Amino acid sequence: MAADHDHAHGSDHGSELSEMQLRVRALETILTEKGYVDPKALDAIVENVETKIGPHIGARIVARAWADPEFKRRLLADASEAVNALAGYDPVAAHLIAVENTPRLHNIVVCTLCSCYPWSVLGLPPVWYKSFAYRSRAVIDPKGVLADFGVALPPETEIRIWDSTAETRFIVLPMRPAGTEGWSEERLAALVTRDSMIGTGLAQTPQETAR
Amino acid sequence: MSNTIHDMGGMHGFGPVEPELDEPVFHAPWEGRVLAMQRATGAIGLWTIDGGRASLENLPPLAYLASSYYRRWFLGMERRLVAHGLIGEDEIAAGRSLRPGIGLNRTLTPGDAQNWRYPHFDRPAPGPARFTAGDRVRTRNINPTTHTRLPRYARDKTGTVEAVRGCHVFPDSAAIGAGDNPQFLYTVVFSARELWGEEADPAVSVSIEAFEPYLTAA
16 A cells, blocks of 8 residues: 555566666676675675574574573573674674563564664564664554554553664563474574564464364 | 655554565575675675765665665675775676776675674764663754764654763764774664654553664663
């Protein structure tokens, strides 16, 4: 409907697709001929964002926090320090902040000004996160936005919106679903959706994943 | 610029949020090339991340609204490359290089690209922070014609400092080539009623990350 649907421009609107393919290829040619960029460096960047970073990283962090109270304490105190101390993770931005959902408080992350997002733990943001609809409404109508995602919270739950207006980046620590006592971190991580770490979703229940 | 089309918080009329199932990282290969060129040309060091943001925000509003996300990135990048003298409009029109490139101190190698890390923006503090957690503050009513990170919906509003996030590069300065000008950064939380009026939901609050020059004691 709105002109804001990036995927529509990418796949449905053939005119923008072909126009942009040509213009982007031409610019890359100009920059390469002038010695400003190395196409192999561009390949490496694309490969990194397509194959290495993604919400699987955040899901493992959340699962660790659910399983290990000491890690959870450190994550909430200084998320950059806690995540960087986990073996096997690339260093994240220095300014990562983890915010905890509880039965009383639900957190939602937005960037009203553009698209700031914790790439190092969630990968590139989805199109809806960058959409005009989300950027405009999250701060003024968060319950309406949650309804767009099929999420209804108890009426007494407080809602907190975090607008990412600086270089600080936010990851939501969703509530651990009931019925997961004694689960391994690997099983827990499978319940952690990307949207649950943005705040527009909840972690999946064991029943939902069994479907 | 400050009051440009990008500052969307609180606007109406953009319709529902429509999540896409099983969304790919990129919807066409050119989107990935735009992201990669953005990072590679940024590494040359001629502009800051805030300068890059400003060139997107300054796109003509109709072009901004009618373009997909990576098309906005592309249009902003073209403008920035021309403004910094790296390429010419004639070369964009020709679709090829018409003259040798200018000498650069830095370019991004494939090795750099593989080891890329999001940069740090914290800086040593030039002095003590003016505010502390729990302080009541009022945001300034500013309308600069240059880049700022204080959204319109949160100007001239009273809130509470929730956390001091250290001293950071000040985007309003960095975007216009005026250096890092480090400033303390705070999480400031407002009630939805303060931002949107008495009809707003009392269970909702909104925080912004506010640099000290945006704030006065309340």
